[in-house]
Amino acid sequence: MIKMSVKGPILFIVKRAIALYLIVVLSVYITIVIANLGGYVDRITQAQILEDITFTIKRDPQYRGLPPEEVDRIIRDTYELELKKLGLDTPFIVRSFRYLVNGLTLDLGRALYLTSDTGSRQVKLIILERLPQTVMLFTTASVLNFFIHLFLGLYLSRHYGGKLDKLFIALSPTSIVPGWLYGLFLIMIFASILRVLPYGGYVDVPPPDDPVSYGLSVLKHMILPLSSWIISGFFMGVYGSRTFYLIFSTEDYVTVAKAKGLPPRIIERRYILRPALPPVITSFSLGLIGSWGGAIITETVFNWPGLGKVMRDAINSMDTPVIVGEVIIYAYLLAITVLLLDILYLFIDPRIRARFR
Amino acid sequence: MSASGELSIKSIVREVLTYRSGQVGAAILLFLIGLSIYAVIAIPYDRAIALWRGEESCWIEVPRNAMPYWYKYIMRKNLPETIVVDGLRGDPGVIKAVTEIPGTNIKRILLEISFTYDYDDFPSEVNLFFYANYSESLPLIKIYWIKPDGSNIPLISYTIRRPYTILYLTINDDVQKSLLEFVRSNVGEPKEYIEPQLIMFAVNDETMLSAKTAKILKSTGSQIRKYTLRIEGMLFGKDSDLNAKLVVYGKVYGFAGTDHLRRDVSIALLWGTPIALAFGLTSSLAISIVQLIIAVISGWYGGKVDFIIQRLTEIYMIIPFLPFLIMISSLYRLTIWVLVAVLLVLSIFGAGVKSTRALVMQVKEEPYIEAALAYGASSRRIIFLYIIPKILPPMIPGLIGSVPGFVFLEASLAFLGLGDPFLPTWGKVINDAFSNGAFYKGYLWWIGLPSIMLILTAISFALIGFALDKIVNPRLREW
Numbered sequence: 001m002i003k004m005s006v007k008g009p010i011l012f013i014v015k016r017a018i019a020l021y022l023i024v025v026l027s028v029y030i031t032i033v034i035a036n037l038g039g040y041v042d043r044i045t046q047a048q049i050l051e052d053i054t055f056t057i058k059r060d061p062q063y064r065g066l067p068p069e070e071v072d073r074i075i076r077d078t079y080e081l082e083l084k085k086l087g088l089d090t091p092f093i094v095r096s097f098r099y100l101v102n103g104l105t106l107d108l109g110r111a112l113y114l115t116s117d118t119g120s121r122q123v124k125l126i127i128l129e130r131l132p133q134t135v136m137l138f139t140t141a142s143v144l145n146f147f148i149h150l151f152l153g154l155y156l157s158r159h160y161g162g163k164l165d166k167l168f169i170a171l172s173p174t175s176i177v178p179g180w181l182y183g184l185f186l187i188m189i190f191a192s193i194l195r196v197l198p199y200g201g202y203v204d205v206p207p208p209d210d211p212v213s214y215g216l217s218v219l220k221h222m223i224l225p226l227s228s229w230i231i232s233g234f235f236m237g238v239y240g241s242r243t244f245y246l247i248f249s250t251e252d253y254v255t256v257a258k259a260k261g262l263p264p265r266i267i268e269r270r271y272i273l274r275p276a277l278p279p280v281i282t283s284f285s286l287g288l289i290g291s292w293g294g295a296i297i298t299e300t301v302f303n304w305p306g307l308g309k310v311m312r313d314a315i316n317s318m319d320t321p322v323i324v325g326e327v328i329i330y331a332y333l334l335a336i337t338v339l340l341l342d343i344l345y346l347f348i349d350p351r352i353r354a355r356f357r
Numbered sequence: 358m359s360a361s362g363e364l365s366i367k368s369i370v371r372e373v374l375t376y377r378s379g380q381v382g383a384a385i386l387l388f389l390i391g392l393s394i395y396a397v398i399a400i401p402y403d404r405a406i407a408l409w410r411g412e413e414s415c416w417i418e419v420p421r422n423a424m425p426y427w428y429k430y431i432m433r434k435n436l437p438e439t440i441v442v443d444g445l446r447g448d449p450g451v452i453k454a455v456t457e458i459p460g461t462n463i464k465r466i467l468l469e470i471s472f473t474y475d476y477d478d479f480p481s482e483v484n485l486f487f488y489a490n491y492s493e494s495l496p497l498i499k500i501y502w503i504k505p506d507g508s509n510i511p512l513i514s515y516t517i518r519r520p521y522t523i524l525y526l527t528i529n530d531d532v533q534k535s536l537l538e539f540v541r542s543n544v545g546e547p548k549e550y551i552e553p554q555l556i557m558f559a560v561n562d563e564t565m566l567s568a569k570t571a572k573i574l575k576s577t578g579s580q581i582r583k584y585t586l587r588i589e590g591m592l593f594g595k596d597s598d599l600n601a602k603l604v605v606y607g608k609v610y611g612f613a614g615t616d617h618l619r620r621d622v623s624i625a626l627l628w629g630t631p632i633a634l635a636f637g638l639t640s641s642l643a644i645s646i647v648q649l650i651i652a653v654i655s656g657w658y659g660g661k662v663d664f665i666i667q668r669l670t671e672i673y674m675i676i677p678f679l680p681f682l683i684m685i686s687s688l689y690r691l692t693i694w695v696l697v698a699v700l701l702v703l704s705i706f707g708a709g710v711k712s713t714r715a716l717v718m719q720v721k722e723e724p725y726i727e728a729a730l731a732y733g734a735s736s737r738r739i740i741f742l743y744i745i746p747k748i749l750p751p752m753i754p755g756l757i758g759s760v761p762g763f764v765f766l767e768a769s770l771a772f773l774g775l776g777d778p779f780l781p782t783w784g785k786v787i788n789d790a791f792s793n794g795a796f797y798k799g800y801l802w803w804i805g806l807p808s809i810m811l812i813l814t815a816i817s818f819a820l821i822g823f824a825l826d827k828i829v830n831p832r833l834r835e836w
Binding site for chain 1: 378672675676677678679680681683684685687688689758761762765768769772773774775787791796797799801804805808811812815816818819820823
């Protein structure tokens, strides 16, 4: 790799990170404004404060002897005072910034009904403990898709115009159907009819004790969700990357390389694959970003305990704090993904690197 | 659109049909449009909504979770259909005898409802509907079940407490007890839980002790008697009367089966079609137009306006679109048309703006634009008469191609339980089926049929979009 100065790229990444963070701030702010059109954010915060105060006062020995009405009155008064102190009796525009800071620092309040696996009611914990499962499933799906499209695309571009090529073109409209819908059919075939794979979930119930069979059990549960995404992206993805390689393989420098008598493998790797990589990576990153949104439905279909499943549970029980919290986590997740991909570009796209030379 | 002479709508349609994919896509679309028209005419909007909400308990004579009728042919079995014998309507098979007991105002009533049963499977449920007329005391009745082999099972003694009541025979505790008592005293101890309807319709031997071995006692042929439900009772008062209707629920119903609320799923399949088409096309069209306008403004005016719009589109790309939409629909319960509006707002600066702007930039450099500027044409004139007509044709494949995306979006929201509160849509059916365990219970048609409708719709638009793309962007034809 060509040596480059370190300062330029780092500055570039820092700038990108700041810009992305500003977009997260904007997303969170819009979330708050939309949610509070119906007063939902106010209620989340107020419920949290009221619960905290009730808890402290009921625990406080100095109030213990008082009649219940008196304690209730004290709780009310303290609550009103606290609202004033926190500036929550101010107009929405002022309050909204307080909520913004809460949202950005992931101080998401308490869930109304849902609890985390550890029994906590903290929205942050409920959501974050599900994050690894989502990232694991959908990153695997995107990476698998990437390599399948890459290699099959290359193969097809080599056999351009053949029967297989025509078949892929003809079948590429099937990719319009999203993974979750294929998932429904996969469950029907492999779980309901053949009964060889689980209907959904993360591990067997009860989970196996030793780590190896635990891992195998998780893998078994991943087969159908992964397959549904692979089927959905298959024909269009392969067709798309094959077209990229074809476009690059008609460049003059490829003709020259062929005339020079370079072996086809080298031509493929150095002259076709290399320049095609940035657009291919772009489609990979779009796929990955799309998968975070698609996760909500796919996880619901496969009962996969990730972010999407939490979302569905929150919708079913109208757990507003969790729903709002999810949107904020998604904003972060999306921005972090974009930033990581920007850094990846830095390595693979010489045009970006050239700016810092 | 006169400016794009060689790409008039008619010629585009004609050319689309020269491609195999275009033909298939257009054929499916035509079928879906036909289905929509049929749905709207056959089941008017209000009727469809009333039926789907189950108003007037209109589904009470329909079996729960029934299979589609054509399952008979797949399973090669004469699956039972629903049998209704209504005494009030004067159906054949109902014998009614009322005798007054002299010196009292008590009447003795005998009602016999008989029917033949010739199916290869047990019914799913048996209910009895009473229409009673009484002024003094409540009617007292005893109900017997008489099988074709002559065995007579006393089921229950019952007091009718309302003018119109339903006795759910197969889930009634007393009926279950009497039936089990019958099995114990005549055959033996059941090996497992056996459903009441099985005891009512099985051959009386040891095979009936298990659901796996039980055989249906058919009432075919001339020598075998019919199944009979016998009601003996006492009525009090001069003008008292009693009529009954027996419903033996089958296991098949209609083209698409029924759901957990006994609703005919084909209503949702039919009505889902116009909703999906209208929603997909409206959203796609509205968003394309708005994005077109934004892109033209951005491309034509350039400078600061362009800069701001471009930054906004970059921001829009990183905003979590679906979670946003889910949050809004769950907090504010959107109807399908409000959803279109929300979608529009969430996509004003969507990715389409960037690609359309690139087109505008190309067209902007054309000599005829320069000529228009030279003769002093206003910006508005140039935009609406010279630029937009020129960039419309290349936008059409995208417009058609993005329809499935919106159809699936609506289905996903409905699947999460955020569908339109009134309309029956495919996504809602999938959601109902999914939440009621259709996978585990094997009600696969319930999930499968609406999914197939979704796929058909999507594929038809994708195929047409595919063909259009080749026509409008001829460069693609090489690849």
